[in-house]
Amino acid sequence: MATETTTHTPTGQPARSAGGAPAKHVARVRVPARSLRSELRAIRVVWKRELIRFSRDRLRILTSLIQPFLFLFVLGTGIATLAKAGTHGVNFKTFIYPGVLCMAVMFTAMFSAASIVWDREFGFLREMMVAPVRRSSIVLGKVAGGATVAAFQGLIVIAIAGLVDIPYNLGLIAELFGLSLLVAFAITAFGVMFAARINQMQSFMALMQMVVMPMFFLSGAMFSVANLPQWLAVLNRLDPLTYAVEPMRRAIFSHIDVSPAARQALDPGITWFGWRVPTPLEVAVIAILGLIMLSVAIWEFSRAE
Amino acid sequence: MWTATPEPEQALAMSTDLSHPTTDHRANGGAPPDAGGSPDAGGTPDAGRTPAVMVDGLVKRYGELEAVRGIDFAVQGGETFGFLGPNGAGKSTTISMLCTLVQPSAGSARVAGHDVVRERDEVRRNIGLVFQDTTLDGYLSAEQNLRLHAELYGMPRGAVPERMRQVMEMVGLWERRASLVMTFSGGMKRRLEIARGLLHSPRVLFLDEPTVGLDPQTRSSIWNYISELKRDEDITIFLTTHYMDEAEYCDRIAIMDRGTIVALDTPEALKASVGTDRVQIQTEDDEAAIAALAERFAIEATVAEGAVTFGVPAGEQFVPRLFAELGQEIRSVNVSRPSLDDVFMSYTGTTIRDAEESGDTDRRRNMARMMSR
Numbered sequence: 001m002a003t004e005t006t007t008h009t010p011t012g013q014p015a016r017s018a019g020g021a022p023a024k025h026v027a028r029v030r031v032p033a034r035s036l037r038s039e040l041r042a043i044r045v046v047w048k049r050e051l052i053r054f055s056r057d058r059l060r061i062l063t064s065l066i067q068p069f070l071f072l073f074v075l076g077t078g079i080a081t082l083a084k085a086g087t088h089g090v091n092f093k094t095f096i097y098p099g100v101l102c103m104a105v106m107f108t109a110m111f112s113a114a115s116i117v118w119d120r121e122f123g124f125l126r127e128m129m130v131a132p133v134r135r136s137s138i139v140l141g142k143v144a145g146g147a148t149v150a151a152f153q154g155l156i157v158i159a160i161a162g163l164v165d166i167p168y169n170l171g172l173i174a175e176l177f178g179l180s181l182l183v184a185f186a187i188t189a190f191g192v193m194f195a196a197r198i199n200q201m202q203s204f205m206a207l208m209q210m211v212v213m214p215m216f217f218l219s220g221a222m223f224s225v226a227n228l229p230q231w232l233a234v235l236n237r238l239d240p241l242t243y244a245v246e247p248m249r250r251a252i253f254s255h256i257d258v259s260p261a262a263r264q265a266l267d268p269g270i271t272w273f274g275w276r277v278p279t280p281l282e283v284a285v286i287a288i289l290g291l292i293m294l295s296v297a298i299w300e301f302s303r304a305e
Numbered sequence: 306m307w308t309a310t311p312e313p314e315q316a317l318a319m320s321t322d323l324s325h326p327t328t329d330h331r332a333n334g335g336a337p338p339d340a341g342g343s344p345d346a347g348g349t350p351d352a353g354r355t356p357a358v359m360v361d362g363l364v365k366r367y368g369e370l371e372a373v374r375g376i377d378f379a380v381q382g383g384e385t386f387g388f389l390g391p392n393g394a395g396k397s398t399t400i401s402m403l404c405t406l407v408q409p410s411a412g413s414a415r416v417a418g419h420d421v422v423r424e425r426d427e428v429r430r431n432i433g434l435v436f437q438d439t440t441l442d443g444y445l446s447a448e449q450n451l452r453l454h455a456e457l458y459g460m461p462r463g464a465v466p467e468r469m470r471q472v473m474e475m476v477g478l479w480e481r482r483a484s485l486v487m488t489f490s491g492g493m494k495r496r497l498e499i500a501r502g503l504l505h506s507p508r509v510l511f512l513d514e515p516t517v518g519l520d521p522q523t524r525s526s527i528w529n530y531i532s533e534l535k536r537d538e539d540i541t542i543f544l545t546t547h548y549m550d551e552a553e554y555c556d557r558i559a560i561m562d563r564g565t566i567v568a569l570d571t572p573e574a575l576k577a578s579v580g581t582d583r584v585q586i587q588t589e590d591d592e593a594a595i596a597a598l599a600e601r602f603a604i605e606a607t608v609a610e611g612a613v614t615f616g617v618p619a620g621e622q623f624v625p626r627l628f629a630e631l632g633q634e635i636r637s638v639n640v641s642r643p644s645l646d647d648v649f650m651s652y653t654g655t656t657i658r659d660a661e662e663s664g665d666t667d668r669r670r671n672m673a674r675m676m677s678r
Contacts, residue, residue, distance in 0.1 A: 037459075123438045130406060132458060
């Protein structure tokens with residue numbers, strides 16, 4: 001990339017600046033033509049901004065962990081006694097842990113996407129839309145940023161896994177982290193897709209309420225997907241989050257001592273019309289949905305005038 | 306700090322030389338007709354250079370509403386060009402089209418040598434923008450905001466620190482570079498936005514109502530920076546405003562009302578084109594004074610702001626005649642040169658302020674609502 005920095009003096013006599021001192025030589029810069037590298041720089045800076053904003057907002061980090069922890073430690077402990085018979089010896093908190101991890105990730109991811117609406121309301125979005133970069137780069141940077149901070153939030157939850165009888169096995173942690181990163185990506189893409197059309201924070205928050213909690217509950221985070229009534233089973237299979245919670249649960253179960261009865265009751269796997277969906281396919285479902293939503297988000301943003 | 310203006314007599318003489326003083330706004334690429342008053346465009350000879358901004362038949366429709374109804378003009382490099390008009394006249398829409406934020410419904414525009422529709426990115430690389438509303442990230446520091454801008458525009462990395470320092474020193478914010486922008490006052494934010502708009506050395510700087518909402522002191526300091534800018538950098542400035550005193554700073558202004566340009570010329574020429582000075586007299590009996598003016602001088606007068614007001618060419622020379630021949634006691638007299646508001650009134654029939662509050666409010670409100678989408 002040619003760096004053309006030409007110095008340039010004002011015409012004729014030395015001009016005077018306000019203080020009466022002789023004018024400085026003004027370093028002119030030339031903005032080079034758009035290239036892949038410049039797009040990558042744009043993506044990188046949008047991503048970085050997300051990280052900076054997130055790191056500055058300590059309060060948000062704390063508050064977005066409150067709800068997951070309430071579910072895990074308050075609800076989990078409370079229901080554990082009731083559920084003792086059904087869990088066949090497995091700690092109930094361990095059972096609901098994957099869902100809670102996903103919840104923490106989802107909230108953070110949606111908040112990141114919400115920042116687009118915030119930016120639009122407060123004008124900053126225009127600065128990005130007006131720059132000579134592809135809209136897709138802005139969206140990619142935003143999704144990457146949201147996914148990163150949400151995954152980081154998930155990492156905090158992973159860090160306390162020991163409190164619910166989950167061993168700190170490196171392989172397990174890698175699996176959990178990988179899955180939470182995937183969920184972070186998909187949910188951010190989902191949020192960004194809607195943020196392209198929504199102009200007010202209140203509307204976006206309402207959307208969040210309407211979407212995030214149903215997704216959480218329907219995914220089998222709090223209950224086993226075995227022997228569900230037909231209508232609930234259908235909804236469960238349609239919920240994308242199901243395909244994240246299940247692999248996580250299976251990963252956790254494979255690293256702790258679980259009796260076959262428990263495994264049958266608690267983690268029978270997702271079945272489509274009787275056929276058990278293998279884990280790679282479950283992962284692929286989330287990845288593909290995420291990519292579809294990302295494409296729609298890019299398309300939506302590119303359309304805006 | 307502004308270009309030399311012709312003497313009043315010269316200006317009036319010029320206006321009588323031209324049959325249609327300033328209605329020729331189809332000045333495509335040409336200098337304004339009154340060559341005598343043509344400003345020194347920043348010292349750079351612009352003969353033969355492509356105009357910095359060239360607009361041809363630009364139209365913008367929002368459904369039924371025609372916000373911009375076909376405008377043509379050209380801005381030379383190094384010029385400070387202003388759009389003056391009431392809110393809702395179509396100024397912001399026009400500037401949005403020139404900044405590639407909004408697609409024109411018809412017509413074409415070229416900015417910095419590139420077409421705004423077909424070569425959008427090339428235009429964007431060469432322009433700087435300062436909007437009416439803040440577009441800074443309040444949670445980042447001033448420096449971070451500028452760095453973000455530099456990255457988005459793909460500025461050569463080596464040049465960024467020096468350039469950043471230059472622009473921030475120019476607006477006097479270098480000491481506050483590490484502070485979060487949300488701690489800045491309105492004026493400081495606007496100055497930072499100007500610095501940011503200049504960071505990538507644009508050829509054209511677009512200022513959309515740059516000082517609206519700021520106190521007079523900040524306004525004048527911002528104009529100081531802008532004039533310094535003109536001296537130090539080879540830049541064309543394009544601004545919109547509804548403040549007349551700001552329009553005075555421009556080399557040429559276009560007066561816009563209801564989506565069309567009603568006049569385009571240097572401020573002096575426009576004022577000269579009005580042809581009459583405003584004379585206000587305080588009398589014991591306004592009615593009688595008005596009658597006497599009509600009878601003896603064939604002048605139509607009205608009462609405005611508690612004084613009998615009328616227009617007359619060469620007002621200063623008229624005053625002795627007035628005292629001699631009116632036949633009534635005059636308590637005080639005030640003669641004022643035409644202002645741009647008078648220019649606006651002579652072309653549109655209302656003052657700028659009245660136009661803003663006029664019965665067109667619905668239309669203007671609709672437009673404002675659409676623009677803020």
